Amino acid sequence: MRRTAFIAKPATSRIRRKTFFGPSLRAAEALITPTCRSSVYRAIAVVAAIAFAAACASTPPGAPIDASLSSINAGAALPVAPIEQPTAGRYLVGRIAARENDVPDAATAFDAVAGAHDDDRKLARQAFFYSLAAGDIDAALGHANRLRALNESDPEWDLEIDESPEDTDGLARLAIAAEELLQGDYPAAAASLEFSSNEPFVASMAHIIRAWAAVGAIDADAGLEALQTDIDGLFTGFHPLHAAFMADRGGRTSLAMDAYRNSVFGLGGPIGRAAYGAFLERSGDPKAAEGYYELLTRQPGPDRRLAAAGLARLKKGVASDEYSNVTPQEGAAIAFYSFAAFLLEQFAEQREQADAAGFNVGEPRYNLPLALAQVALRLDPGLAEARRLAGVIYNIYDDAPSAVAALEPIPQSSPHYVQAQIEIAGGLARQGRDREAMSRLEQVARRYPDAEEARFALSNLAAGNGDFEGAVRHLTKLIDQLGASPTPDAWRYFVARADALLKLDRWPAAEVDLKKAVELSPEEPTALNYLGYLWAERGVNLDQAFELIEKAVEADRTSGAIIDSLGWAHYQVGDYQEAVDHLETAAALEPADPTITEHLGDVYWRLGRRIEARFQWDRALELDPADGHAEKIKAKLASGLPGIDARSERTPSDRPASDAATSPIMTSAPINAPVNRPVIEPGDAPARREPPDL
Structure with a gap:
């Protein structure tokens, strides 16, 4: 089975198509639902409290307790002073909730623990940060003010390193300043921003907000002067x-x-x-x-x-x-939002790069952008862009209720309304509430006939449920709406419909759509690769197939999936030595991709490198191959590949048009999504990378 370059990277490319609604749907593994989490946390808390009591009993007074707990949990540094037994369970509940991206439960737990240890700076940092990310701004401000007081009362407070990567102390000052700005106390806000930070984004944010405080305290010219002064080392x-x-x-x-x-x-x-x-x-x-x-x-x-x-x-x-x-409040809100969106994109790209390199990236962590978005909404609750960003992250975290709460207030008059409804539908679908998701998308598609992304999301939901006829129907409506002269960006809709048609064994119609996609966007590597690969698999138009795939490789030399296509095409015509070079390159680019790994095993077998072949097939099995394909790999491990027949020895020019092989499967990962990014993303601008331009 073939996975095309529709999927950029391996680890999150196994998400069912029904989850493909936009940037929020990027996490590959399902998290524990909020309903289940509470009972799990309660059970863990009982065991953890006992274990924690034993650990504290065996730890010398004042000694770090991290080592005693390393077998229970790993993560951020724990407080130096042992936590008393009544709050130990709550602390571990918070740690576990944080690891599960359950931000509200983490905030509640850390808030309780910090309240019982009001002189502990590290606990105050944790409680502040998670309260901020959860949107409990009042609680966050309480911890921020206590943290500020602790720091100012201790002349050597700055000798204790803030080990958090987001400079929590600096964030606390930003949050305090934002609240003072909200209350119209501009001098106090400016004073709160008089601090130094070795975290560039914190210092850069403080500079912009300080300028808005000057606007409020004096006038716009004063703000402009402040904005343009002392900018060395800042992100501008x-x-x-x-x-x-x-x-x-x-x-x-x-x-x-x-x-x-x-x-x-x-x-x-x-x-x-x-x-x-x-x-x-x-x-x-x-x-x-x-x-x-x-x-x-x-x-x-x-x-x-x-x-x-x-x-x-x-x-x-x-x-x-x-x-x-x-206003100064609105300007500061936009600053918080802008940095949140920028950081979200950075984190997503870093995650994608690590994923492509074969690292186990684990759960996505976007709490810092979420926290900044919450401050933006505190300053300006009507800032739709910040609402959408928060909803996106909540959907990544599988927290559909919080996503809906963030997204639902976006009014129909907002340009972001349709995207918000798609995000809400995506969260519903991930909860298994497909009918509600479909109903919401249908309403949006009827109300906004030009909302291509809504119809596209409907097609993905249908395909994710195995309703490929429905997917074709929705995509046909979408394509018909484009008229006789669709824009170049419409190639994605033709490729998506071709994929659904292939699932229905309607190759001639799929081929027509793929040709149209290439016609609309002749430089688009995904369309070039997909059509070229399918021709090569079927043994038709081989000279053109190689031209298309080679052109796709020229357009994107970083895509292991596309380079794999070139190697696999050479394999199909029996040119194994040429194939192995390309397949090894593809495997180096995407070492965690099961399809590429399997292909590499196949070519090793044909070259007589049997031990290496079995090793690659064994790895492919461990890499979670597509549904139903594991059995084929197991058969190869048991019996190897069948003997080379005349078909595989032919050159491109004498391959018969009737030869055909299994058509590729085009699974869908979440959008610009951020982070494994599929090329096709509803509502995303063509040149953007994941996450979207929120």
Whole structure:
């Protein structure tokens, strides 16, 4: 069975298609549901309390207790002072909940333990951080203020290293400053931000928020001056957006125009694009605004809906006043959100790279972006982008109730409404509530006929449930809506329909769709590879097949899946020596991919390297091959490969068109998702990598 380059990396590519709704659906393994967790934690707490009591009894007073507990749990450093027995169970419950990405339970447990040990700095850090990530801002602020007091009361507090990678002490000061900003106490906020941090993102965030405090305390010009002063060593990628807001607020139109443009071409993200459009509307140049929105209509997802709303306003002669007078609270909220989205993408890419290298990456941990998003929502509860980011992370954590709570308030007027509904449906599907998910998606698709990503999500849900006829039906509706001249980005829909058609053994129709995908996007490596591989498997159009696959390799030399296709095509024509070079390269790029590993075993067998072949097949079995394929690998381990027949010895030019092999399976992993990223992602801009542009 063949897995195409639709899946970029191995470890999370085994998710059923029904989970493919967007960036949130990236985790490969199912977590314990919240209902089950509570009972599990209670049971563990009883055992843990006994074990903890024994550990403390055998630990000398004042000695570190990490070693005593290493067999029970591993993770962040424990407090130096032994925890008393009544709170030991709660502490371990918190540790276990944190490892399971159950942020609310972790926050509750750490809050209780820290409350019983109010002089312990490390416990205060844990309680603060998880309370913040859980959205319990009041509790987080209590711990942040205690942590600040502990630090300021101890002249040598800075000698105790904050071992947390996110600089929790700095985050605590940021959270305090954000609350003071929310209350309008700008001098206090500025004072709270007078600290140093060796964590660049903390220092960079503090700088922007300090500038917004200056806007509140003095005026926009003071904020601009603060933003542009003392920036050595800081990350300034978000400065153009905030400079634009401040200049716009201060009536400095020319400066605002330049800053908005820089933001759009830089890291302004969806907020920058929306703000620039609104600025053009009220700048007295409707033609410029119309041209800008026309460009955005070519993009999928929220950008298209943003453009549609803007064009509708222009038609009515009513200009948007959004972002014309961004308040310090709103500006700070956007700063927290922007860093959250940026960090989420960084973490996801790092996870993808580690996954591709064959490391066991474990559960995804995105608590820091989640915590920043929660502060953003405290400052501006209506910030839809932050709501969507929080919902995305909760869905990654399999916490559908929290995801729904975050996403449901996004109004229909928001460009992010459709994506929010898709995320909610994705969470429902992962809970096994497929009918509810399907119903919600159907409603969105009916209400917004141009919402391609909703119809695409419906097709993936159907395919994930084995309803390939339904998947074809939804994709056909989607493709029909595109009209006679679909955009180049529509290649993904034709490839997806081709995959569903292949599951129904309708190769001729699938071939037509794949040809259309290549026609629409002749440089897209996924489409090139998929069609080329299938032709090679079937022994048809072999010269063209090799051309397509080689072109795909040229376009993406980092994809083990695509390079595997080239090696497998050479294998199919009996050129084993050429095949082994490509397959070994593919295996080096994606050592944890079962399909590539199996292919490498096959070519080793053909070359007479039987021991190495069995070793690779054995590894492929351990790497969780596609459903039903394990038995085929076991058969190879038992009996090897059948003898080489005439078919496999032919050259590309004399292979008969009637030869066919098993068609590939195109499984789907979650989006831009972040982190194993499939190439096809509903609502994602074509050039973006996972996670999406939230």
